[in-house]
Amino acid sequence: MLEKIEEFNWVVTKEQSKKHVVDTFEVKKAYKKLIFSCSYSPKYLEDQQECLKLMREAIEKAGLEQTDFSDIDLIERVPLANHISWSIDSPKEWIGTKHKHNPNQILTISPEKSTFGFFNTPIYEGQWRITASLNAILTDEVEIHVLVEGEIEDEMD
Numbered sequence: 001m002l003e004k005i006e007e008f009n010w011v012v013t014k015e016q017s018k019k020h021v022v023d024t025f026e027v028k029k030a031y032k033k034l035i036f037s038c039s040y041s042p043k044y045l046e047d048q049q050e051c052l053k054l055m056r057e058a059i060e061k062a063g064l065e066q067t068d069f070s071d072i073d074l075i076e077r078v079p080l081a082n083h084i085s086w087s088i089d090s091p092k093e094w095i096g097t098k099h100k101h102n103p104n105q106i107l108t109i110s111p112e113k114s115t116f117g118f119f120n121t122p123i124y125e126g127q128w129r130i131t132a133s134l135n136a137i138l139t140d141e142v143e144i145h146v147l148v149e150g151e152i153e154d155e156m157d
Contacts, residue, residue: 001152002035008146010132017137021144024129027091031123031150033110036130038086039145043103044079045138051078054138082142083135088118091126095119097133123150 006025027034045051055074059066085099086107095109096118107115114120132144 002149003031003152005034005148005150006146007148008130008144010144012132012134012137012142012144014137014140016134019134021132021134022129023146024127025148027123027125027128027150029125029150029152031152033108033151034123034128035149035151036086036088036105036107036109037145037147037149038107038132039104040082040084040132040142041103042082042139042142044081046079048075048078050138051075051080054080080136080138082137082139084137084142084144085133085135087131087133089129089131090121091124091128093119093121095121099135 005027008023010021012021052071052074055069055077056066059069081101083101085097086105087097088095088107088109096114098105098107098115098117107118109115109118109121109123111120111122130146130148
């Protein structure tokens, strides 16, 4: 059975790109595992002209020749994606990081089998931390939602 531990709702802007949103929550009992339901929206910047502008700026910043990239070639790469990755820390240690492009992820932490990218670890009581790394925020705003739940022993276990 799952118990809700905490829920976070953040709104970030493109000015926050390359920064982090960090929040903490308290684990007050021994759970079998923690489940983090993490999502963000929108995933994509759909505006072709804005995407083209961002790609041209990136080409210039990289020191490449603009003439090597036609607008037609660049527009084939539209839409561009927002990207957020997740890190989790227990009261005792850094547990891991997940860098997938899926905007809807379920991350599980447990002593036996944690999600790939995270160490297997006991669920310690105390203050935990989740970090959303805003690797690329291209749209004006992105809504982020995180639900933290703990799995408790069922009486049938």
